[in-house]
Amino acid sequence: MHISIVGTGSALPQKAVSNDDLSRTLDTSDAWIYSRTGIRYRHIAGPEETFATLGEKAARDAMTAAGVRPEEVGLIIAATATAGNVTPSSACLVQARIGVPRAVCFDLNAACSGFLYALRTAEALMRSGVAGTALILGGEILSHFLDWNDRSTCVLFGDAVGAVVLRASEDPDAGDILGTVLAADGSQGACLTGRSDPDNHYLHMDGQQVFRFAVRTVPEVIEEVLRQTKTEKEQVRYYVLHQANARIIDAAARRMQEPLEKFPMNMERTANTSAASIPILLDEMARGGKISRGDRLVLAGFGGGLTWGASVVRW
Ligand code: ACO
Secondary structure, eight states: OEEEEEEEEEEOOSEEEEHHHHHTTSSOOHHHHHHHHOOOEEEEOOTTOOHHHHHHHHHHHHHHHHTOOGGGOOEEEEEOSOOOOSSSOHHHHHHHHHTOOSOEEEEEOOGGGHHHHHHHHHHHHHHTTSOSEEEEEEEEOGGGGOOTTOHHHHTTBOOEEEEEEEEEEOOTTSOEEEEEEEEEOGGGGGGEEOOOOTTSOOOEEOHHHHHHHHHHHHHHHHHHHHHHTTOOGGGEEEEEEOOSOHHHHHHHHHHHTOOGGGSOOOHHHHOBOGGGHHHHHHHHHHHTTOOOTTOEEEEEEEETTTEEEEEEEEO
């Protein structure tokens, strides 16, 4: 059985905030932020914009692209660390909005690696017969967890939700998830924390420690999944990496001795959107005609937990 990505969608809040906007109230500058991160804008959710409203748009777009009706969806997983609701889950909230009558629905938190954890979970459930069609959402309303007076964190993140539709098929020409490696090391978790305690819920990060972790771990996990799937680097069309920081992606490309052109980036316009970053970039690439049927992509993420992972996908 093949499990292929048959549709993508994404939704960003309306309001875009530039580095220059931030520098009006914060001791920072466009030059500092852009040179260290590659970020110029982030989208910030307004009072009416939630995971559910953005998720609805992303899901509807992905289902339209896939040609899938709500009745066909048997599984919805929402990867998010900032859902805002204890219950109902974000997956159930989106289910109700898009009119899926009956499905297995739950949320999953693996921070910035959440989309890859959700993809692997959905794949395993689909291979075991739970559903033939699944909707995976990755998204965050991170702006609610940022201290807007802390220049070392608030400039880095943005809000968004991305979605993909997966379909199980026996067709030998269908796309597939060829292999995935996931991992976590909770003993390093203290370098990136955020709580649900309303009195103390701001995100804290030791930026340099996370940076060192990412530039070592991302190339390692990619090499591991390439070996596991017997994929040569020449066969990889694109490496779609979590969009935390352009310097991390530059360093990963250099370590892997791969050209930077194979590493698409959009964090300049979105900042780091955690679990949303891979699906929103995939959606942009799919809609921009950058990915063709049969292309091999490597998806790789890393983040809070600490968690990390990589998948090889045939489009
Ligand atoms: N504007 C201006 N100055 C700033 C800002 C800012 N926004 N933020 C920090 N500074 C200052 C600091 O106060 C410090 O000043 P000092 O030398 O007077 O004390 C100076 O800049 C250097 O600070 P560092 O933290 O050492 O800056 P660094 O060069 O390490 O860059 C950064 C910080 C961009 C966060 C970097 O460490 C990084 O990219 N880390 C990776 C973080 C990341 O990508 N996290 C997300 C991944 S995990 C996930 O996605 C959830």
